[in-house]
Amino acid sequence: METSTAFTDRLGAVLNRPGVGIAVFLVLVSIAMSFVSPFFLTWLNWANILNQSAFLILLAVGMTVVLIGGGIDLSVGAIAALSGGVVAWLVSAIGFPLPLALLCGILAGTLLGLLNGLIITRLGIPDFVTTLATLALIRGILLVWTQGVPIIGYSSNGYMMLGGLRRLPYGLTVPEFITAFLVIAGILIMRFSRVSSHLRAVGENPEIARLSGVNITRIKLASYALSGFLAGVVGVLLAGRLGTVQPNMAAGMEIQALAAAIIGGAALSGGRGSLVGAAIGALTLVVIQNVINLTGIPPVFETFVIGSVILVVITFDRVSGIVSGRRAQVAG
């Protein structure tokens, strides 16, 4: 039975890979849109889409890593905002050179992620509760610190270039390259490093992982530190793009990142998820915004449409999973 590699089996297996469903969806929407709006398939439009999606992709990838490890990180939006705030403040108020300030910002994000991991592993507080609390705590620190007043006066040509406000030749931007580099590095690590199987094992069944000699604490800490690092990178780039750091910068991005990860095939129950899927998921959310802009649908519908897409994609995934018996378990 297993040795037979009939074409339909193969096809079923491919369709069941996380992220494939959403990729098909994305292609279909793109084809449909090319008939609705001649502008949709232009290079300029896609350069915009890519520039807009670069940040969300990074957060979605970080979220996916945490989800695979059986956790969830609700604090990424707040971490991004604080990291951006650190850079803006260091440059404008202290006069740090930009590269040093950027490092400090990213370091702040990484440390905050590590803090999440420490609270979860050392105090044994559930992932959801911990990051829900740190989401409010970190955002609260930013609010108290800035007294609600945006930080300004740190922008420069170089920083705008870094944030993707100014474009390189062909309409490309720096964040796109950074995102591409980090995502590809992540995919390679997940493909070739033992970290990947350790992470999946911890997420799917921590007890088995422990019996196999996997260091669960280290894996958990690393996944949250990575998520914090990526949030930090997003925060410092976003500060460059926006030119001011509002206390509510990147608010709600954790929900978008979570949505992207889930429609990209990550499971809230842990153990499953795909970085490619998460990237495609994030791209899809931005394309949906783009479609709404281009077709003249009132922007107030955007949230509603995104909600519908999540539900449709997950339902499709579940139904195809049941049909192909992927979730079928043989009870002992």
Place this chain on the structure above:
Amino acid sequence: MKIEPVEATHTALPESLLQIGGLLKRFPGTIAVNNVSFAIRSGTIHALVGENGAGKSTIIKMLSGVYRPDGGEIRIKGQPVDITSPHVAQECGISTVYQERTLIANLSALDNIFLGREILARIGGTLGLTDRQAMRSAVVELCRDFEFDPKLLSRPVEELSALSRQIVEIIKALAFRSELIILDEPNGGLSIHERQVLFAQMRRLRGRGTAVLWVTHQLEELAGMADEVTVLRDGKLVGTIDGAEARTDRVVRMMVGRDVETIESFVTGAKGSAAIKEHGKVVLRVEGLSDDTDLRDLAFTLRRGEVLGIGGLQGAGCSRIVETIIGARRMTSGRVLLDEKPRRIRSTRHAFAAGIAYVPNERKSRGILPTFSIAQNISVSSLPAFARMGFIDRKKEASTARGFFDALGIRARSVGDQIVRLSGGNQQKAIIARALAAKPKVIIFNEPTEGVDVGAKIEIYRLIRDYIASGGAAIVKSSELVELLGLSDRVLVMKTGRIVGELPGLGADQDHESATRLEEKFMSLAAASGVN
């Protein structure tokens, strides 16, 4: 893989690799392992046998770093070791194939085999990069030996059959040059041929100088395979004997011993009249029950005044049957009739409404409501009976609970105490009280005395008998053979989802066969290999 010369076995005198001295492990309400000492020599197959609950698994878990001993010591090559985690066990050279499945469904077979022990690449190894080629070639011969297609190594194990998954588990333990390999009942579900392959591997390991600790129920295989056999009973060591002398009857006598006599005398005393008593009319009838696992076309009846036992080896489907009858699992075909009327039972709520009460196994997670009082735990399955104008009548609840305290001998300070404060035996009695409070026609017991001490066991047996005497009917699923045969009027023997035989219970038996003889009959039915 090359067959190593047989002489290799005898070149070096087998020395003591692992010594266990005075090992002790307590669980709430029971001592699982009580002052057990034995030694395992390198280059030998050392069998560990005993009934369920004898303490085999607990010992293995202490050797594998899952449990910490409460007393005693473990020495490896004379050096005392503290096996604090599974990782430490691996570093001590101990590999274990556990009874429960230990594979990650979403990982490939290869990743599962090497989980936690990956072969790192020469370049980038410090970054955690793995050398998949090296890992693959390290196990490819083992795969061939077990007729496991190496191409399947890259498939997620969730896509493999149950059998292939079992083979992956075995390869996972054999793939490492451990000094001690623990096989915890590894041969359930393997065909004769695969068992032969496994045995050949065990002999090869022995030839290499590896020690194999083999936990098995297949007593008839001991004499041919084991060099030494250690027998446990009730958490205590009965003795270690030479493998050549481990004839089945001798081992069984060591395994069962005194405990049987206690239960036997209890059973025959209680059943003196029951054996002759005519059973009443059929109260529960199961017809053609099948499900989406391997349960196929099961049919049996239960009469008023009768205890029907269901038993078999791990994975035979006994638990699944009772869970299907009470609606916790779905049946794909078949029906359940109560008093000869078909009832649709699609949830446990339906089951209670229809008059089938359930006493679940795994009391901690499935039985007790830990934050509730004892009285609330008793009333929860029959709340409508305690309702007054939509509110729970706490006085009635408490007085009912008090009634059960007296009737069942539940020992607690007050009915308002939290149930978690009680001992295991008293908790279990409260769960039985919950079932009785629902005034059921049938009670289904899943492991009725799991995790309770011997004294409470006898009391629970008496409760079940009293309930039967008062006109009830019961199904008992138990993996403790003595209990199963002792409590039941009839025992259905299960194997791979089918009923493979029916035995009379102790005392109900016309020929008055001895417990030992009945146990052997049971085992030969339940463990018959290769019949499908």
